[in-house]
Amino acid sequence: MRYLKLKGIICACLVIALAGIFTSIARGQGSQVAMTPPMGWNSWNHFGCHITEDIVRQQAHAMATNGMKDAGYVYVNIDDCWQGQRDAQGNIQPNANFPDMKGLADYVHSLGLKFGVYSSPGPLTCARHTGSYQHEQQDAKTYAAWGVDYLKYDWCSASRVYQPSQMQAVYRKMYDALRSTERPIVFSLCQYGLQQVWRWGPSVGGNLWRTTGDISPDYTRMAFIGFEQNGLQKYAGPGHWNDPDMLEIGNGRLTNVNEERTQMSLWCMLAAPLLAGNDLTHMNQQTLDVLTNREVIAVDQDPKGVQGHRITQEGPLEVWAKAMSDGSQVVGLFNRSVGAAVMEVNFSDIGIYGSAKVRDLWAHKDLGSFDRSFSTEVPAHGVALIRVSLPKP
Numbered sequence: 001m002r003y004l005k006l007k008g009i010i011c012a013c014l015v016i017a018l019a020g021i022f023t024s025i026a027r028g029q030g031s032q033v034a035m036t037p038p039m040g041w042n043s044w045n046h047f048g049c050h051i052t053e054d055i056v057r058q059q060a061h062a063m064a065t066n067g068m069k070d071a072g073y074v075y076v077n078i079d080d081c082w083q084g085q086r087d088a089q090g091n092i093q094p095n096a097n098f099p100d101m102k103g104l105a106d107y108v109h110s111l112g113l114k115f116g117v118y119s120s121p122g123p124l125t126c127a128r129h130t131g132s133y134q135h136e137q138q139d140a141k142t143y144a145a146w147g148v149d150y151l152k153y154d155w156c157s158a159s160r161v162y163q164p165s166q167m168q169a170v171y172r173k174m175y176d177a178l179r180s181t182e183r184p185i186v187f188s189l190c191q192y193g194l195q196q197v198w199r200w201g202p203s204v205g206g207n208l209w210r211t212t213g214d215i216s217p218d219y220t221r222m223a224f225i226g227f228e229q230n231g232l233q234k235y236a237g238p239g240h241w242n243d244p245d246m247l248e249i250g251n252g253r254l255t256n257v258n259e260e261r262t263q264m265s266l267w268c269m270l271a272a273p274l275l276a277g278n279d280l281t282h283m284n285q286q287t288l289d290v291l292t293n294r295e296v297i298a299v300d301q302d303p304k305g306v307q308g309h310r311i312t313q314e315g316p317l318e319v320w321a322k323a324m325s326d327g328s329q330v331v332g333l334f335n336r337s338v339g340a341a342v343m344e345v346n347f348s349d350i351g352i353y354g355s356a357k358v359r360d361l362w363a364h365k366d367l368g369s370f371d372r373s374f375s376t377e378v379p380a381h382g383v384a385l386i387r388v389s390l391p392k393p
């Protein structure tokens with residue numbers, strides 16, 4: 001008798017669990033987003049508020065045709081400054097620079113790409129455009145109707161209407177609103193790393209969260225932000241990533257090839273989102289090559305989703321390692337000084353004893369087998385990025 005009762009309870013539980021799974025798949029919640037770090041382009045770093053529908057169309061077209069799409073870039077994200085006023089029913093309207101958001105999203109989708117927008121939980125965005133305050137559900141519905149696939153949600157003026165203790169609930173509110181639309185939308189938290197967001201970002205539905213203040217297009221700021229990510233590795237993984245801000249490759253003073261390679265290598269070792277921030281319609285071959293190096297991107301997009309960390313440091317010379325799903329280790333030898341330097345990695349520091357094969361990822365070249373260590377000259381503000389693997393038995 002007792003056995004039958006137990007069986008009944010188990011069956012009922014199974015039915016309920018299966019029903020839950022099917023309902024959530026039917027609602028689109030079964031589709032997981034950002035299982036590898038999101039890749040794409042964002043308007044802010046180069047265009048700021050001087051952004052229009054035409055420019056976004058041109059950037060999307062460039063991304064679809066210049067090799068970036070083939071290399072894995074997919075999101076076309078409008079940052080701040082697309083918003084106009086709300087209509088009489090409270091629906092957010094784009095401003096005159098964006099006459100047809102749905103048409104723009106359709107165009108981006110027609111290129112095989114995805115479409116992103118930006119808002120704030122406060123009444124105003126950081127550039128003082130209309131935010132989502134008290135219109136969260138309505139905005140989420142509008143985004144879904146347009147075909148939005150990605151939302152960057154930037155704290156900005158929320159500090160004027162909420163207490164710091166409400167921050168998690170505020171982010172959760174927009175996540176719930178997005179989820180209720182039944183459209184898979186990547187949720188990007190932007191609050192500059194306040195309250196150690198990496199500790200609670202996933203619990204409020206975040207797929208990525210900014211860990212720092214804003215980047216700028218120069219080596220010093222980029223390097224400061226990138227190298228200070230050490231220690232956050234345990235918070236990153238498939239579906240939830242630390243975000244040290246967007247790429248500045250090809251922008252401002254970050255145009256020297258060694259500096260460009262440093263940002264790309266470091267962001268890939270960090271399993272960071274790769275959101276290009278330059279003008280994709282006016283880019284030289286060097287910048288395009290840095291952005292589209294397949295072997296380097298594969299480090300970022302490795303399905304294991306490990307965030308790399310620093311293994312040794314001697315002043316401005318830093319050696320970082322990232323474990324890959326095939327058992328190999330990617331090692332970045334970063335020279336932050338203003339002169340060339342010979343740098344070395346001891347294989348025992350990455351758990352490899354004896355000899356190992358070394359491949360140069362920027363040069364796409366096997367360098368041979370090395371015993372216990374590898375050393376090479378690294379240019380000023382440059383990097384050597386190598387993949388170290390045990391020879392096949």
Ligand code: GLA
Nearest residue numbers: 044079080126127154190214
């Ligand atoms: C903040 C964010 C930036 C950008 C601007 C837009 O500064 O950190 O990434 O979105 O707002 O105003």
